[in-house]
Amino acid sequence: MSKKYEKYNQQDETELWKSYRETKDQDIRSYLVEKYSPLVKHVAGRIAIGMPQNVEFDDLVSYGVFGLLDAIEKFDPERLIKFKTYAMTRIRGSIFDELRSIDWIPRSIRQKAKQLEQIIGMLENKEGQQVDDDAIAKELGISMEEYNSLLTKISGTSLVSLNDIWFLGDENDEVSFMETLESPMNMNPDTIIEKEEIKNVIVEAIKTLPEKEKK
Structure with a gap:
């Protein structure tokens, strides 16, 4: 200061x-x-x-x-x-x-994201409910390791370690990603909102593409 x-x-x-x-x-x-x-x-x-x-x-x-x-x-x-x-x-x-x-999503990433979105939509329509990552990977014919690699390419980031610090609360409480998996109630509401907002931004960006780029 x-x-x-x-x-x-x-x-x-x-x-x-x-x-x-x-x-x-x-x-x-x-x-x-x-x-x-x-x-x-x-x-x-x-x-x-x-x-x-x-x-x-x-x-x-x-x-x-x-x-x-x-x-x-x-x-x-x-x-x-x-x-x-x-x-x-x-x-x-x-x-x-x-x-x-702004136009910030590269075309290659948009195409991969759109393909994944289509597969998820097809599976959810078929099953009548939200599907998990295992089912998506199986439909793609790839292992979970390959599926996670695909997600990494789409997001452009490395997957977090289970022991990484996931957030710092108002009182500087440290919570690891593993802890949020064990008890979803522990997840910071701001983190949940941010993750959902990021997803929405990506989906909205894809929807603005010309039809030929969505395929």
Whole structure:
């Protein structure tokens, strides 16, 4: 934190927020931006895990900055919600809004994703329910190792280790991916939302393709 803003560290943050809402003091705004800017990298890093390699982390950060600035302008300290929680929601929304507006999925990845989507749809129609990865791999005629490799190519990322840290909660609680498998109730709701949102963004991007590219 810059020495310039040390005086704000001594103030009650609720009162600081109230002061900013009333005065729009640019020094207070700059202090809040500097203090909470790590949230942008935190959210961008989590989203980057599920994105293709051609989506640059720095780009996600730049998209997220707009969300942080928006959160600072619109945050109401009278509401019973932490700014950190509110800001992470706005940052995440800003990143996904920008991803929806740009053409970021390579054609080869789109084609693989579309093929997989078609197979999953066919199996679900046939079975009348959601199918698991084993059934999908069997239909493709490949092993689970090959199936996971296919997913990796589509996502552009490596599969996480079972012992990797999956998220850091508000109280810095560490939870491994293995623990979320053992008890899905332990999974951070934000992580679930992010994973679902990434899926939706990819599906939406595929739907915008010309028909010849969907096949």
